[in-house]
Amino acid sequence: MARPTSLTADPSADAAAILRRVGFAILFFAIPLSALFARRAVVALAPVAVVLLILASVIDGRTKHLGEKVRIVVGSPGGMAGAVLLLWTALSLLWTPFMSEASERLLNIATMALMALAGYLALPDRMRSANLYILPVGVGLAALTGMAMAFRGTGPQDPDGQSIERGMIVLALMLWPAVTWLHSRGRNLEAMLLGIIVAGSALLASDGSSLQGLAVGAVIFVVTAASPSFGSRLTGWLMAGLLLVAPVLPFILKPMFEIFLGARAPLVTSLNTWRMVILNDPLSLITGHGLETALRGRIIGLVPPSAPHTFLFEIWYELGLVGAVAGAVLLYRSVLGAGGQRPILGPGIMAAFATAYALGCLGIGTAQVWWFTALVVVVLIFVAIERGQFRTTRPKAILRRTP
Secondary structure, eight states: OOOOHHHHOOHHHHHHHHHHHHHHHIIIIIHHHHTTTOTTHHHHHHHHHHHHHHHHHHHHOOOOOHHHHHHHHHHSHHHHHHHHHHHHHHHGGGTOSOHHHHHHHHHHHHHHHHHHHHHHHHSOSSOOHHHHTHHHHHHHHHHHHHHHHHHHOSOTTOTTOHHHHHHHHHHHHHHHHHHHHHHHTTOHHHHHHHHHHHHHHHHHSSOOHHHHHHHHHHHHHHHHHHOHHHHHHHHHHHHHHHHHTGGGHHHHHHHHHHHHHOTTSHHHHHHHHHHHHHHHOTTHHHHOSOTTHHHHHHHHTSSOTTSOOSHHHHHHHHHHHHHHHHHHHHHHHHHHHHHTSOGGGHHHHHHHHHHHHHHHHTTSOTTSHHHHHHHHHHHHHHHHHHTTOSOOSOOOOOOOOOO
């Protein structure tokens, strides 16, 4: 005899499930689609999704051992390197000529870090597959929408096309967790089809940075799939190594590109400007010029207009050696820590790292809030995917014969 519904129903659990489903729908579906139409869609929707997840975790109490999780994150080598980087960034406010703007940027960075931590703690220890399957659907629909917009030109709501460019970049980042989830469930054909659709959408876009980032991520995906240990270490070493030796790059690359592209090529001019900035003030390589100087300095003439827009230049120009070393340690430890949890998730995680790093090197404006928010969203999605791997195969049915 079935129990009465009043005895088995749990209104609080049902409310938490609804809030959690809406939160994941915003993260997995609404963000990749709306980023194509509104420039600040990621910034506006991501906090709403995190708040809904927090409310759901408070209502049903499914998230446990919060203190232990915080200690693990903060006490890890990557967490300590991130704390050092954040502290040094705060100290750079003492010598930056843009105190007000730098303080606002530091507040945004700290807010994004807290939002990432809160979202990480609010995610349930076990994720339902039904919630995670929303992700490839949202990414695929966004890719088809972006392809249609590229065929008919720039969207009417954004005459300068910046929303579409940002949307394609967000789509390039979110492709890898979507592919990772499908791959972990054995749906490799669907994962390949999704990658082709997103790549086709990026190919039709006016800005080629999203396609270039996807290409770098695809290479790392293949390498890591062939050799997980080598792929993760290669990604970590390349990311950390390029950041550490960045001041040497203009001295090495300028003569090489000058031979093939000519002395007046924009890339050669940019590298030469970076080289002259280092030679004119070599002592600033230790401390940097302070937060926000790479961006605001162009406006008042402190930084030459032809200076590179890559984050490799910005990190060294603003935070110097200390910031670069802390950032390199943070990147390397994060890559190694992320690649060792679930081997099946490794290729997608490394590809996401490589794509984000390549986009930063291409100069997409990594100091802006929407970029930090997009990275936080991708991190939370990967954490959710990792917690959805608690059962990869269905249990076999055992038939017993009756005597």
